[in-house]
Every structure is written in C-alpha cells, then in structure tokens.
Amino acid sequence: MCLYPRFKAFLHMVRRIEWLSPADIYILQFFVDHDIVLTPKVVAINTEYDQSYVGKRCRTLVERGLLERPNRGQYQITAIGREFIESGLDPDVLETDRDESG
Structure with a gap:
C-alpha cells in the first residue's frame, strides 16, 4: 500500500467523521x-485497493461533495475535496456544507 505523507495526520479525522474511511484519504490524495x-x-491499480471498493468509496465521496462524476464511471476531485486534503479542512465544515447543500 502506498503511504501518502499526510495520511497519518488525517487519521484522527477518520475517527471523527463517521462515513469517512481510511481508504478515502488515499483515494482523495x-x-x-x-x-x-x-x-x-x-x-x-495505483492504490492497491479493490476496484469495486474504490467505486463504492468514490460514490460516497460524490454524495459528500468531495468528488464529482462528470460521466458514468469517471470521477474528479472537487474544490472542497482538494481543500480537505491540502489544508486539512475542518471535519465540522464538511458536515455543515453537506447540511446546507441538501
């Protein structure tokens, strides 16, 4: 498994956000x-996770606004997803943003 440098810093967030799995951090990174x-x-292939599991996690990340799906079976990072990874976006902000959007 490839280890991204920021992964350990985000482990506490995984415990604080019920729906966020450790794999999500790898995928978003x-x-x-x-x-x-x-x-x-x-x-x-590049993260050594199972393809069906990655697909499931990508769908969850789309629901949470961290990824978007421009076409069926294709995904890309959103601005909030990028901010979450690059700056350590507060998990409470993620939940607030979700509540406001729908």
Whole structure:
C-alpha cells in the first residue's frame, strides 16, 4: 500500500467523521496528485485497493461533495475535496456544507 505523507495526520479525522474511511484519504490524495478525470480501475491499480471498493468509496465521496462524476464511471476531485486534503479542512465544515447543500 502506498503511504501518502499526510495520511497519518488525517487519521484522527477518520475517527471523527463517521462515513469517512481510511481508504478515502488515499483515494482523495490520489485525485489531488493527479488532477485529471479518473476511473475506479485506475485508482485501484495505483492504490492497491479493490476496484469495486474504490467505486463504492468514490460514490460516497460524490454524495459528500468531495468528488464529482462528470460521466458514468469517471470521477474528479472537487474544490472542497482538494481543500480537505491540502489544508486539512475542518471535519465540522464538511458536515455543515453537506447540511446546507441538501
């Protein structure tokens, strides 16, 4: 498993955000590092997670506004997803943003 430098810093957030899994941090970091539209297959190959699990997590991240789906089976990072990874966006802000958007 590839270890991103920021992963350990985000582990406390995984415990604070019920829906966020440790894999989500790897997946989001991969999207930040590769600012392109990606499929779960490509992410899975490069993060060593199972493709179906990556697809499931990507759908959850879309529901939470951290990824978007420009086409079926394709995903890209959103501004809030990028901010969450790059600046350590407060988990409470994620929940507030979700409540306001829907």
